[in-house]
Amino acid sequence: MKATLIYGAGDVRVETVPDPKLHEPTDAIVRVLRSCVCGSDLWPYQAKPAQDHGDRIGHEFLGVVEETGSDVTGLKAGDVVVAPFVWADNTCDFCQEGLQTSCRHGGGWGSPGVDGGQGEAVRVPQAAGTLVKLPVGEDSALLPSLLTLSDVFPTGHHCAVTAGVNPRTTVTVIGDGAVGLSAVLAARRLGAERIILMGRHADRTDLGRDFGATDVVSERGDEGVERVRELTGGDGTHVVLECVGLKPAIETAFGIVRNGGTVSRVGVPQYPDVPAGFGVFFRNITLTGGVAPARAYIEELLPDVLDGSVEPGRVFDRTVALDDVASGYQAMADRTALKVLIQP
């Protein structure tokens, strides 16, 4: 079969690799219907040192079960399923607490010996715990939105949930990438009525308005902080959803959060620490968020995707064939595409 490998920064290739086979009785084989490129894939795409062998990449996919190991319950060949971006047994204590990203028997796609999602098929460890069956056919028009259940929509949702977003909280979302827009959608879905989106790409912030943003702030840094404070009577917002991961973004978050409020972050941090001195302490600011246990949220979010009340798949603004995945990476790196869907 064909799969995507990354050899280093700017060097993504599609190559023929061995077809996946069941290794463990808890495995399943899934033929991929749709996968996509994540903003976090861009970190290695921009910085990975060159190496002479490729590493599997991709952690978001949706497909059809082809084969199941003898211990896999609840799934059978032909089922359409979505995989969260971390596989997990969904039974250990962490999973029971909704923290499947810390599963005692889980792991990440593309880690050594584990397939990546950007390929024609994937061996899925802990398949019964990992995969969620979708009540749609292989040709459903909902596949793009359902694919977002793998990562980007639950990630935005996790950001909003850990921040405690509800109808009484005012919200700022930092970042107009796919995660930021998903956070807008999630915050609106949780009832937030005032959602300020910080971003400077009009096509993206327009989608953000469709998703529920009530205000758009294009300024950054101190000017951005000032602008949000102007919009909120000087106080800032109860919640700031930081969906970038860069130091200036998290610093902005602390600048615009209201006293007693919460900064939640789901942008993979490209910084070692956050401001937490006397000012943050005196203002009683909470920092929360982290890598999203997507698996914990899929059942909750699925009905709203199925009935069309949310359309998170609108973050996909380009579709490429698997063979053209490199162009998808480049388009996202160049910011000519928001999020790229891959159709093997």
Next chain:
Amino acid sequence: MKATLIYGAGDVRVETVPDPKLHEPTDAIVRVLRSCVCGSDLWPYQAKPAQDHGDRIGHEFLGVVEETGSDVTGLKAGDVVVAPFVWADNTCDFCQEGLQTSCRHGGGWGSPGVDGGQGEAVRVPQAAGTLVKLPVGEDSALLPSLLTLSDVFPTGHHCAVTAGVNPRTTVTVIGDGAVGLSAVLAARRLGAERIILMGRHADRTDLGRDFGATDVVSERGDEGVERVRELTGGDGTHVVLECVGLKPAIETAFGIVRNGGTVSRVGVPQYPDVPAGFGVFFRNITLTGGVAPARAYIEELLPDVLDGSVEPGRVFDRTVALDDVASGYQAMADRTALKVLIQP
């Protein structure tokens, strides 16, 4: 009247100052029955540059109302009252949210033009909002425990509440000072059944055991982290209450908190930032806490103090007369006293 002034590190004096008078119709004058020295008073006591004038100091006191301004409702001369360590109108939006430390019309004791608590009397701004009437007489044996409602007990409680302590959470408390011991007491009161206290002063950790600590860890740093992890099957505790404020303590907190757990801090931070890189992110650690809005908690905690089901006043292990307050500071700085009560 006499009041305590600080002239610089190691230089605390009791001097005669003008008797307090009503300035605003919202003021009250309170004759102090008991005050005390806070761990946070030790920061200026150890580091304040020498100056030629003294600054008022002290932010914990309990006393008798002597006079009230024309706008003060609910209080009359003769009432025994406790003052939280920040004064507040208790009506603004922040106060209504339980964040009196951010009151729009509040402030701190000992700030310019405002009396400190370590004196014979205090002018109390926003008296109706600030003061809480206590149903006891001037000679009540409960005065020490009631005085802790001013700061140290609500501070420990705030740490536990913001961390979400409940009967299902395992807890580590870092620090065996008066705040740490109060955090133990508060965590136990909120139902925590496993409370690990990190401290190395046997007399203090013995009191911690009386307050509810189930385990004591005297090791610090990496050894302390390892010991707590050993005690918790390798996982750490759901909650870590950081009651010191120094960098090594907050680093230890991140080292021993369980994945998905919460670090709450009430030690005034003597550090500018906290670790928040990929590891903390991947583990979904929340950082919360801050300066405690003591006023928000007094009504809730008061009944348990009155009926003796908690005895937070046991943190006082020395009593000095106001004239001897300097010896109280020195004893706390030398760690020969845990917390010093002042009886004017």
